[in-house]
Amino acid sequence: MQTKELAELTSVSVRTLHHYDKIGLLVPQKDEWNGYRIYSENDVDKLQQILFFKELDFPLKKIKQILDDPSFDKKVALTLQRHLLVEKKQRIEAMLNTLDQTIKNQKGEITMTNEEKFTGFDFSNNPYEEEARKLWGDKVVDKANERVNNMNEQEQQTIKESFEAEFRHLASIRTVAPESEVAQEAMNHFFHYLNDTHGNIYSLEAFASLGEMYVADERFKKNIDQFGDGLAIFLKSAMAIYAKNN
Structure with a gap:
């Protein structure tokens, strides 16, 4: 066809x-x-x-x-995909049940314990790092962690303040079109800023994937949108356009 x-x-x-x-x-x-x-x-x-x-x-x-991969086996892949999708379904169903119970709790129909309020959540590992490793590979994340861990407390504080200043600037232009010259100039600065602060570890693909993460993970989105409502969605679009154009 x-x-x-x-x-x-x-x-x-x-x-x-x-x-x-x-x-x-x-x-x-x-x-x-x-x-x-x-x-x-x-x-x-x-x-x-x-x-x-x-x-x-x-x-x-x-x-x-x-x-x-020459060793790719479709039958094995289908079995694995089904297993992973079932796991995903179970996680979603557990969280939906917790959500339903929370609604009843808010209405006064039931009383939830603090433990019950978090049924279905699993934050035993850093979700951002796991996602980063999945998207970009261990070497990239290990290199970024090593660079930050080798900084003293004052250097880490300086980086933190620098990041906040960068996001405040990005928030100030979040209402312009993502493909506009203003937005794309900001993305060029942001792309080089990330590489300057993390040791040139971000490829264009990783940069675009980072933008996807800003929206896909609600906790990540909340942290970014504290600088301005809608910033995460703006960055996702603008970063993807920048990566594609370059």
């Missing part, structure tokens, strides 16, 4: 399919007469795999590595 047909079948946009082709994630055959992309049954199955991995929050670069 052609691109438009596959897009209609899967609800994946034509633009996204073109992007997958461009980065080598899903590369269809080209019609030798008109150059149209032609997707085979194998391509359709591969797209299904891509979407399963995306639902599990795998970045596209990691998905490509997995699917390109």
